[in-house]
Amino acid sequence: MSQDIRGEIRTFIGAKFPGLSFTDEQDIFALGFVNSLFAMELVMFIEKAFGTRIPNEELKLDNFRTVERMADLVQRRVAAAAH
Template sequence: MSQDVRGEIRGFIGAKFPSLSFTDEQDIFALGFVNSLFAMELVMFIEKAFATRIPNEELKLDNFRTVTRMTELVERRTAAAAH
């Protein structure tokens, strides 16, 4: 599942910022392209694309800085929903 999640997240960011080149470990906020408005778009995208809800305690910027952290967040949320 992780590769699919990772690919979808990368695709979403790439569609919004086609000229942005980044790795899964790079802080997309530190690159200067991403702002707080886009952070909310990321939250909405993740909730819709992966049929999950991100609770307030998970709405931390650190969970959205890298593709890897967003993938881990989705995996945590889907695992929590399965139990």
């Protein structure tokens, strides 16, 4: 499941920034192409694509720095919703 989540997130980012090359572990904010507006787009995309809601306490920049961290966040939220 984690690979599927990562793939969807990579596809979303890639569609917004064609030609950009990055790994799942690279900090997309440190690369300099992500701004706060795109960060909100990421939140909305994740909520819609994965059918989850991200609570305020999870809206930390660290949860969105890398594809890997976003996938971990999605898995936590999906698991929490299942309980």
